[in-house]
Amino acid sequence: MVGRLVLWTIFSFLSINSFAEEAAKLLAKNSSCKDRCGSIRIPYPFGMGADHCYVDDWFEIICKKDSTLGTPKPFLKRFNQEVLAISILESTVRVSHRITASCSTTTVNQYNKEFENSPFAFSESNNMFVAMGCNNSASMWSLDGRIIFGGCKSPCDRGRFIHGNRSNGTFNCCQTEVPYDLNAFVTTIEPKVSHNIANVNGECNYAFLVDKDWFQKYFTVPNPNISVPVVLKWGIDPTSYSLKLHGPTSSKQYDCHRHDPTLLGNHNFTISTHTCACAHGYKGNPYLPQGCQDIDECAYPELNHCSNSRCENTDGGHRCTDTRMLIIIEGISTILGALFLVIGGWWSYKVVQKRRRLKQKDKFFQRNGGLLLQQQLSTREAHVENIKLFNSKELELATNCFSGNRIIGQGGQGTVYKGMLADGRIVAIKKSKVMDSEILQEFINEVVILSQINHRNVVKLLGCCLETEVPLLVYEFIPNGTLSQYLNDDQNEEFPQTWDMRLRIATEVAGALFYLHSTASSPIYHRDIKSVNILLDEKLKAKVADFGISRSVAIDQTHLSTQVQGTFGYIDPEYYGSGQFTEKSDVYSFGVILAELLTREKPISSTRTSKTKGLAIYFITSMEENNLFAILDNRILKEAGKEEIIVVANLVKRCLSMKGKNRPTMKEVTMELELVQMLRKDHSVPVQNYEDVEIVRTDQMYGKCDAVNLYLKKKGMDIDVGSSLDSQPLGWKLERPRA
Known part of the structure; x- marks a missing residue:
């Protein structure tokens, strides 16, 4: 009986010419191939023995006896990896x-x-x-x-x-x-x-x-x-093994999907594969001919709706055959109620669909933290009137239903799409990942934080949408990518990587952080400052972005005690060791960015020695070994004065101090960078020799304003940085050298 069933299964596939040879192999498999090693079942496309027992060499299994227990164990032959379980359903x-x-x-x-x-x-x-x-x-x-x-x-x-x-x-x-x-x-x-x-x-x-x-x-x-x-x-390679994929072409019993990671820009895994499953109403192994068998739905009343009529199995499902009386009654009812059904039924359908959509949107709104977000915004000083609640239809139209060719970035929190609103504005729409409690908290936190911020160098939040399956954030569109991409692009002729350009970007980022730390309604710690989170607009002005793990603190609060979060290469070592994040932790991360601008080196590089794999240690070590100018970018050496380089390099060293108390505040950092910019513009101020400014490198001055004061005295300017920090928060006034 079993032999006849096997022959019938195989010969049914011989009617499809493209599978004739493969069906013959599978006939041999059914009769000669083992499907178990010890307690582990080995289903096709995996197999043991002859090559027709498995789909190809990747899926070949060998059965070995354990030297200690003597029990057989299966191994993937190609990798010599012990197999513990195989799931066809989950692939x-x-x-x-x-x-x-x-x-x-x-x-x-x-x-x-x-x-x-x-x-x-x-x-x-x-x-x-x-x-x-x-x-x-x-x-x-x-x-x-x-x-x-x-x-x-x-x-x-x-x-x-x-x-x-x-x-x-x-x-x-x-x-x-x-x-x-x-x-x-x-x-x-x-x-x-x-x-x-x-x-x-x-x-x-x-x-x-x-x-x-x-x-x-x-x-x-x-x-x-x-x-x-x-x-x-x-999955199975559809190019090399198309004859062995019975699902995609041979029968509606199978449901096969192609996985092509290269279309999404995924370089971790580049092989295009197919995975198959039995279609609805079928059960079995989708990789075998006739491997998916029709379920007898009529044997299970809970699977059919034929309570008052005869149930008949069909290919891939079932149908209900009414008795003659039921057919007559149904026909009369249909004729008499046709008009009512057409008008009333359609109206009812539209009403039900509308209510269902509204109910679903309300469900999504609550699940995506809408009530919690409203509570957070109501208890903080936020510009709520500037935060628009978009509806899902608007954003679907703006992104062509979130088309893959609109993707401009992907990260740990979600995918970013480029879109155009109905009023013509170009925006960036971040679609969060499937919500869990931690990601939901980060999403709400980003909305709350950005609602408090109004600064030209911080990316602007336009609004959000909470009525979709996952929440959406809508930002102003920043067209020129990230600072990291800018530093690694040697072909950008429109915006060359000049010293003045880099100095301006550094000053703008420092000013934004100074604003967050000191002048926002309540101090904000960004906690993930890195070159990837610095966006550049059409004029290459810097915009600080990604506030997912940022935190707002009370004015009298000095630190946050949190689980260590951030990006390797930028994390403050003092925070890494203690778990206490302070405003000086953002200063440390900014110091790494400033070092990137000077050197164009990556924050973490495997090409450097293990001790100097991190850019921070590499930069400080080079300064201590009097080797600073050997690691600087050639363009910096050509365009910047040595005095300027030394002042900025010393600023980097102070920012990267192992102890937070020795680092400057972002206010001091901003003013020192503004000063260097100003000195470059004022060509009437005489430039000193390299030896004259060596005093700026003395370690006794780190963490203070003495270095800049001495530098100003060398320039002949009467400015006291220490006293002017309070009186002139974001400005300088040059005086001509005294006679």
């Missing part, structure tokens, strides 16, 4: 994956590229990246070392390791999300610092990708030699 395979361990004081880099250029990728929804150990700093990088995918630093709270509600051993840990479609990366564990409490008892640090569910339920204290489960998602 995933669970495998055992190695961890990275560091038990020394040197940097450890482990290359995980076994799945590179394969149809497998680490599932971003099922996995997470974990760092364990005392004071462990671990991260994930691209194979070329130029892109950081994420990372974190574990605490050093000895005596406990807490994950969720479990206490497990004596380790500490931190975790971060896995990027979308990642299939190859480098795990880096930074060297331990000798004066830290880490490694005092020979403890090791660990970093690894791991299945979230397994980690929360079963994980124990690791050792350097263990492996942990990770979940891989997979």
Whole structure:
């Protein structure tokens, strides 16, 4: 009986000529291929044995006996990875994956590229990246070392390791999300610092990708030699194996989807694949001919609506056949009520649809924090009248229904689209990710913060939309990209990277931060100042953006105690160690941007030594070794005077001081940059020799205004920076040199 069923299944596919050869192979598979190794079921397209038992070499399974227990275990032959489970429904395979361990004081880099250029990728929804150990700093990088995918630093709270509600051993840990479609990366564990409490008892640090569910339920204290489960998602290459994809062309029983990451600009995973599932009303394996079988819906009353008539199974569903009396009654009722149904039914339909839409919009409004946002705005000094509530139809028209070709940026909080409103204004619309409590809080926080800000160098929030599935923010459109893109673009002839241009950008950003810290209705800490968050408008004027993790504080409040957030390379080391964010933490991040403007170096670079991988340390070390001019951008050396370079470089060094109390305020930073700009414009002021301004580099003056005062005296100007900071917040008045 089984043999006849197999023959019938295969010969039904022979009617489709393009699948004749493949059907013959699958006939052999059904009769000779094993589908189980130990306790693990191996469904097609995976398989063991002859090559017709699996779709291609990527999916070949070998069954090995465990040397200790003697029980058979399946392995992906191509990667020698132990298979723990395979899901056709979810298109995933669970495998055992190695961890990275560091038990020394040197940097450890482990290359995980076994799945590179394969149809497998680490599932971003099922996995997470974990760092364990005392004071462990671990991260994930691209194979070329130029892109950081994420990372974190574990605490050093000895005596406990807490994950969720479990206490497990004596380790500490931190975790971060896995990027979308990642299939190859480098795990880096930074060297331990000798004066830290880490490694005092020979403890090791660990970093690894791991299945979230397994980690929360079963994980124990690791050792350097263990492996942990990770979940891989997979698909079949439609170009090389089109004959083996029965779903897309052969039958309505199948529902196949193409995954093409290159269309979205995703370079982590570049192989185009198909994944298939059985269509509604069918069940089985969609990768086999006739693998999806029609469900007998008539056998289950809850699946059909034929309570008063006869139910008949059809291809892919069922139908209800009425009795003769029911047909006559239905016909008479239809004739008598036709007019009423046409008019009244259509009207009722429109009313119901309108109510449903309004109810759904109200549901989205509340779920997206509308009531909470109203409460926040009502309790703060906000320009609520300037914040418009857009409706979803307006923004759909503005973005051509959020078309993919309107995307101008993607980040951790969502996707940004370029749109044009009905009045002709060009805007940027940020579509948030699916809401969870943390992202919702960041969204509300950004609206509240931006509603309090009115500054020419801060991106302007025009309004928001809360009646869609995920909330939308509408900003003024800033056309010239980010400061990071500007510094890395050597071909920009319209806006060359001159010293005057960079100095102006730095002054505008400093002025915006000074406004946030000192002159806004209540002090605001940005907390994620970086060159990617500095936008440039049509005249290349700077606009500070992305206030998702910013915080407003009371006037008498000196710091915020929060979980460490920000971007590697810009995070204040004092904040990183204490968890206390102050206005001087923003000053540190600005110091890194100022160093970028002087050097055009990246904030984190794998091409520099491990000690100077961060631009901040690299810049300060170069100054201390009297090697400053060797790391500066050539254009700066050609256009700027040495005195100006030294003044700005010393300002960078003070901003990057390890202790926040030694850093200047953004008010002092703004005034010193304005002073350098002013001195460049006033050509009547004599320029001193390089040796005459060496005194500006003395360490005793860091954190004070003495350096600028001495510089002004060298120029022959009677200005006391210390006293003028209070009397002239944002202006200078030059006096001619005294006779």
